């Protein structure tokens with residue numbers, strides 16, 4: 423963009439006013455078009471698998487560690503070998519100085535003291551060469567530094583006067599002749615052997631380190647491949663699992679590691695999915711089954727009446743049809759409530775609900791519609807909740823009690839320890855202890871109720887439980903010697 427364009431652009435952009443959703447979309451589009459910081463980085467993140475990444479990280483980490491280690495090794499080796507050279511020339515210089523002190527320069531035989539790589543000079547006070555070993559004979563002095571008697575000075579020379587390019591360690595040691603003339607003994611030793619050792623080790627490292635890195639990369643690649651094999655097996659198995667085949671499980675490796683944990687977690691998830699799918703299928707088939715009988719009864723009633731229209735009692739027929747239609751309507755509304763609760767939880771209104779009013783209304787209803795003795799213990803209790811749903815829950819419990827009672831139903835509500843407690847009791851056959859939890863499942867009716875006229879569909883208690891859970895409450899049948907007692911507890915405000 424040229425300068426004018428750059429200046430104009432913000433103004434042009436400002437002119438278009440975007441709504442929040444549109445500006446979010448525009449931002450997302452800009453971000454998606456933005457080129458990745460480095461092309462390699464983006465490609466690497468997208469395409470390099472765990473194996474490649476693990477291997478590269480291992481190679482880089484080991485490479486860095488080995489490089490630092492090699493550097494340190496070479497430095498220490500160089501220092502150690504040089505220290506050895508220093509010690510050797512120090513010994514030799516001391517030996518020569520001792521010799522000069524006793525026998526003077528004339529008694530000195532430098533040829534005898536030569537090792538392969540060293541050179542010796544004895545300098546006078548004025549820097550003149552008093553004696554020199556054959557290798558440096560006729561050359562200028564190696565050092566001009568005057569060194570006091572008994573003192574020593576170590577230095578490094580990159581090349582000797584008149585010598586080749588070899589580096590030397592040089593020691594100048596102050597000595598004295600028998601007639602008290604100060605001299606300087608200078609001993610130099612080539613660092614050639616030190617350099618050769620360092621070069622050899624460096625060469626070995628230059629070959630060995632890349633080989634080591636190739637080995638590390640290969641081993642990591644192969645080990646991570648082996649470690650990922652169970653993951654691949656799990657992936658393959660999961661890709662074959664679909665709704666009709668929820669029964670299969672992913673393979674669980676023997677080693678109790680992270681993959682074992684993953685496989686077990688997946689299998690537990692599949693257990694839950696299978697159970698949910700089974701429950702869904704059971705619900706649909708039970709629901710269809712329950713819908714069939716009122717529909718069949720409706721159809722039979724109408725068919726009989728149509729077969730003999732002149733003899734049919736149309737008033738009774740219409741009453742029977744209406745009765746079945748009402749049953750169907752109740753059933754369908756129960757099914758709808760449960761299906762919606764499964765889908766997104768119970769949708770509830772929030773209000774203050776007077777439970778004592780609900781209990782009173784149920785008492786009045788029972789008294790006016792049945793011959794049962796209805797006992798009511800009421801105290802004012804108010805809870806937050808959905809008035810319609812809570813009435814429905816209490817009605818379901820009262821209907822059950824009325825259906826199974828011999829002669830008496832008792833209703834009560836009171837507040838205890840922060841809970842509202844609704845109890846409905848009857849003097850009927852009661853529910854066997856082993857069935858007291860099961861009756862809250864959908865479509866569960868105990869044998870005795872199936873044969874009873876006007877028996878329900880087995881959804882009433884399931885609905886009560888949904889409503890009580892949605893109010894963070896709890897519903898259960900208690901152990902009583904006669905009849906049954908069901909208690910619904912709801913948190914007070």
Ligand SMILES: Nc1ncnc2c1ncn2[C@@H]1O[C@H](COP(=O)(O)OP(=O)(O)OP(=O)(O)O)[C@@H](O)[C@H]1O
Pocket residue numbers: 818822823826848850851852853861862866867868869870871872877878879880881882883884906
């Ligand atoms: N008070 C009770 N006494 C004895 N058995 C009961 C009592 N309440 C419930 N049950 C048993 O529990 C079963 C399930 O009750 P639930 O209210 O869920 O279904 P239902 O009453 O049969 O049908 P619905 O309530 O859908 O019309 C009943 O069929 C009955 O066998």
Ligand SMILES: [Mg+2]
Pocket residue numbers: 818821822878881882883
């Ligand atoms: Mg019921």
